Amino acid sequence: MGWPDEDCLVPACAGMALGAVLVIYYSGTIRHYPSGLTASDTLFFVWVIVVFGFYYSIIAFVFFLATIFWVGIAAKPVNWLLEKTRRKNVLYLPLVKEDRLFTLGGGAIANIAIFTIAIWTGHPLVNIVGTLLIIGLVYALLDELSRKPKDDGIVVDPSGRPFSRQPIPGSVIKFVLVAGIYLAPIYFAQAGGGITRTTFETMGVRQIKVGLFLEQKEYGAALSSLREDGYIEGLACDGLCEIKEADILFTGIGNNTKVRVSGEAGSATVVIPNTSILMIVKR
Numbered sequence: 001m002g003w004p005d006e007d008c009l010v011p012a013c014a015g016m017a018l019g020a021v022l023v024i025y026y027s028g029t030i031r032h033y034p035s036g037l038t039a040s041d042t043l044f045f046v047w048v049i050v051v052f053g054f055y056y057s058i059i060a061f062v063f064f065l066a067t068i069f070w071v072g073i074a075a076k077p078v079n080w081l082l083e084k085t086r087r088k089n090v091l092y093l094p095l096v097k098e099d100r101l102f103t104l105g106g107g108a109i110a111n112i113a114i115f116t117i118a119i120w121t122g123h124p125l126v127n128i129v130g131t132l133l134i135i136g137l138v139y140a141l142l143d144e145l146s147r148k149p150k151d152d153g154i155v156v157d158p159s160g161r162p163f164s165r166q167p168i169p170g171s172v173i174k175f176v177l178v179a180g181i182y183l184a185p186i187y188f189a190q191a192g193g194g195i196t197r198t199t200f201e202t203m204g205v206r207q208i209k210v211g212l213f214l215e216q217k218e219y220g221a222a223l224s225s226l227r228e229d230g231y232i233e234g235l236a237c238d239g240l241c242e243i244k245e246a247d248i249l250f251t252g253i254g255n256n257t258k259v260r261v262s263g264e265a266g267s268a269t270v271v272i273p274n275t276s277i278l279m280i281v282k283r
Contacts, residue, residue, distance in 0.1 A: 023049060026196045027250070032271070034254030044203075044253060052199040056186065059195060062110045063185045067135040069107020121194075135184050142177045200250075207248040211281035212259060216241045218276065230265030240278065248280070 027033050118128050186195075200206035214223070216237045223241050226232045234244025243261060249269070251257035257277060260269050 023052070023196065026200065030249045030258060030269075032250050032256075032258040034250065034256070036255035037253065048199055048203050048205065051202060052195060055195045055199055060182050060185050062114065063131060063135060064139075064181060065103070065107050066110035066114055067107075067132050067139065068103050069111055070132060071136050071139065072104055072107070131184050135181050138177050138180045138184070142174060142181075145174060145177070203252075205250060205252050207251070207280065207282065209245045209282075210248060211279075211283065212243040212246040212248070212277065213279040213281070214241050214243070214272070214276055215278065219272075226261065226268060226270075227263070229263075231263045231268040232261045233263045242281075251277075 114128060115125070117123070118125055197206060201208065216239055220237050220241055223232060223235055223237070223243065227235045232243060234242075236242045236244070243259070245262070247260040247262075249258045249260055251274065255274060256271050257274050258269060258271050260267055
């Protein structure tokens with residue numbers, strides 16, 4: 001058993017397409033859709049999607065490496081039990097033969113990282129374990145198809161008959177299986193939300209716990225009202241008004257910026273024109 005062939009790998013554009021869907025989803029979760037987009041804003045938006053594809057590809061690879069670790073450990077005992085059943089058409093787990101030290105060593109590190117982050121962030125462990133099981137099953141199917149003799153690109157059963165009356169080319173089935181491995185972390189482990197937020201923070205579109213400076217003459221009364229209602233704790237006005245520890249949910253794309261402020265009464269969101277923001281300070 002080795003790593004999947006290059007022609008079976010999901011192209012990077014899959015990550016970008018997935019990023020586009022999640023960017024739209026993120027905009028929906030904060031109830032803000034950018035308006036007044038220019039050509040430069042559109043290019044920046046595409047760049048955000050590219051960054052998401054890069055981050056997600058790393059996460060998908062880490063999950064795949066973590067799965068191969070468990071497959072390598074469980075292959076011999078599981079296959080031995082399956083052989084004892086003496087049943088035909090049994091799906092055996094692939095054995096790790098190539099790059100064993102890298103696969104098992106890297107897989108162990110990947111598992112430590114995944115479960116540590118999951119416990120630290122309070123992410124449901126059942127989602128993580130389920131994702132590893134699904135990736136392992138799909139990988140076993142992919143390995144089984146790769147070892148079967150080819151019949152004009154058609155996937156056949158052990159008796160040599162096609163699986164369907166209108167057989168699907170084996171390359172298509174393999175691509176679907178590899179796509180399943182690639183997409184499993186976002187669908188089952190629910191890793192997309194964190195990656196989307198990280199992507200926006202990396203690009204500066206989302207900024208958490210920053211100081212936001214506005215004109216007192218224009219926004220002083222509104223901000224004071226929010227402070228009196230208990231929605232802003234840190235507010236200092238002297239010619240300029242600074243909102244301390246504000247969360248910028250969306251900025252830099254379009255005409256407006258969406259900001260979340262918090263206080264004793266809870267949190268509130270406000271939309272401010274980009275041109276009204278004089279300074280953003282990250283302490």
